[in-house]
Amino acid sequence: MPLKFGIEFVPNNPYWKLTAYAMIAEKQGFNNLWVTDHYGNRNVYVNLTAAALFTSKITFGTGVTNPWMVNPVITAQAIASLNELAPGRVVLGMGAGDKTTLEAVGIEMGKPMAAVNEAIQIFRKLTAGETVAMQGEVFKTAGAKFNFKIKNKIPVYVGAQGPKMLEMAGKIGDGVLVNASHPSDIGFAVKMAGEGIKQAGRKPEEVDIAAYTSFSISEDAKKATKAATPVVAFIVAGSAPAVLEKHGINPGKADEIRNALKAGNFPAAIGAVTPAMIDAFSICGTPDTCMTKIAELKKIGIGQFVCGSPIGPNVKQAIDLIGEKIIPQFQK
């Protein structure tokens, strides 16, 4: 089966830039557009709406939202409304959320597995036209129902990284968004999601496992790496010691980066990023290098490859490069 290609955009620029990039990505053959959801940036649904109005084929969704910041009923309403704008082209991407981000707005992140599971149940029932009366561990509803109908089933992708969430994603998701770039991490994710798929008595082809990578491409390998480095610094700073040790990265080095970022000393943080970190947490380089790494992930069992931030030192050129040199190789 041909590998699907997705692309992630962070709405940290005015809507028209993301919309233009979405159009270019669609023209270059990308299948999926993922827009991140963080209160510090522009609103994800406003940006998805603009992208929906200016595109005609690409599938799009939140990459990812969480059950805490917005009540799942309203998330379902937003996604269902988007589906009216672009029927059959909308998906929901739902993950547990980021603890630091949630704490910044005073939200306590309790029971992430239950929250994601229940939010997805609420979403599915509402979008199927059902009344939702749920006494969950996290969410309680007492008869929520939409006053409008959704004609098609809207797929749900579960953002997952840890073993339990990956297993649950395999059980309940139409897709899994694996936040990783390295073959060993993707291999682990495919295995764990596979466990969930098996336990639920589902077929592997029912679940689209997507590698949601930190990606940077350029004809100039040095420029590609330079663009990926700040993103890798943030990933390292946010990674658990066990994850770092798995990749042979000294947690002390990660502390150094974390402290530099906290102090706002970005040059120090970026300067502390090592080639091993780049290799562990990103896919970057020339088209040939990237193609080899993507092919390796495809062999492991992914169905979709997502080009996440930064995409490249020059985003438009990077999208064009992917569309011209990479995507056609995986359509054969």
Place this chain on the structure above:
Amino acid sequence: MDYAKLVEMVPPEQWGPLSERLIGVILGAKNDKIPNSVANTILMDMKNGITASKKGLTNLMEVAVVLDVENTIIALGEMKLLNVAAEVIQS
């Protein structure tokens, strides 16, 4: 500056490649302060596939010059459109 006249100075066979370069300049510009109506016009031109037409290229040229004149001149120079680059510099 008469942007339509600038476009007339560009050989039609270069309208396609130049439109792609100018879209790159616009999207890569640090300055993103353009009126929404202008941004929407560019988006509509892209959607309708007319960025390489005279009208579309004129719109792109104007926005590129407003947002990032330096990289617009570089793009024109790299495409050997030196007379057009010179016009932009002089105005």
